[in-house]
Amino acid sequence: VENTGFIYYYEMKIVWRIHNSCMEAENHTEVSQLLLLGLSDDPKLQPLLCGVFLCMYLFTVLGNLLIIVAISSDSHLHTPMYFFLANLSFVDICFTSSTVPKMLVNVQAQSKNISYIGCLIQVFFMIFGGMDNFLLTVMAYDRYVAICHPLYYTVVMNPRFCGILVLISWFVSLLHTLLIRRLTFCVGTEIPHFFCELAEILKVACSDTLINNIILYVSAVFLGVLPLTGILFSYSKIVSSLMRISSAGGKYKAFSTCGSHLSVVSLFYGTGLGVSLSSALTHSSLQNSVASVMYTLVTPMLNPFIYSLRNKDVKGALRRLLNLPA
Secondary structure (H helix, E strand, C coil): CHHHHHHHHHHHHHHHHHHHHHHHHHHHHCCCEEEECCCCCCCCCHHHHHHHHHHHHHHHHHHHHHHHHHHHHCHHHCCHHHHHHHHHHHHHHHHHHHHHHHHHHHHHHCCCEEEHHHHHHHHHHHHHHCHHHHHHHHHHHHHHHHHHCHHHHHHHCCHHHHHHHHHHHHHHHHHHHHHHHCCCCCCCCEECCCCCCHHHHHHHCCCCCHHHHHHHHHHHHHHHHHHHHHHHHHHHHHHHHHHCCCCHHHHHHHHHCCHHHHHHHHHHHHHHHHHHHHHHHCCCHHHHHHHHHHHHHHHHHHHHHHHHHHCHHHHHHHHHHHCCCC
């Protein structure tokens, strides 16, 4: 009897383990859909949100696409500065195209679903959006070399070096996406956002996210703190160099080439700071989502307008591209 009871105990223990394993597999590994809660559940706001986001998205894509075509078609703009600007426009198009269309489809279909693969794609391009920091830093360094060391400009800013700088950010984006693949999610996981933001995904994951958080903090330093430090260093050197120029006209002409870049930097880091403060001061998912609209849509939409309005070379290239009178 004792042996029978002993055997029965272990049989039940094995069955319980198998049951738990099956439930874990069902709840975690078989997840193919996640839920995006969006910006609002109010049916009256849905048409307004859809119209506003659609207009902003079309302006973003059209404006950045014009910048890319103008730079590609005009030989005068085949320089490192405009190579990085074309990459910046390409990143902005990819970033907004991975998030906004899905949100518009969900609003129209009154659905909150997003596929697991679609979520991974959004994560990749969201991190890829962090490449903006890196590109703005490289553009600041480009201006520093052009103004402070003009004789070495073509040697330092060679095509191979520029290509390597761009590829580094691609690698960082891919690393984050591969690390997300190791996470598991429960059935019915809800993401309190209108797209799969990395920080929100790590909060709702059902598995250990320690490694992901460590990589997130490291990349935040690599793509956040270091780029801003580089920009401030470059412009400190530029200002120091301009102070040694005696002619007021020479100072203005040299610094005017930095005007567009400074405007974009101010807009980018200003909205980023606003989002960070919003996240720190409030725990409201809605307010955080609204703040995120600034860097996911507003900044990419305004970048081409800033460069086309403040940069004579880009304005000239756009006029020639569209056959407009000077």
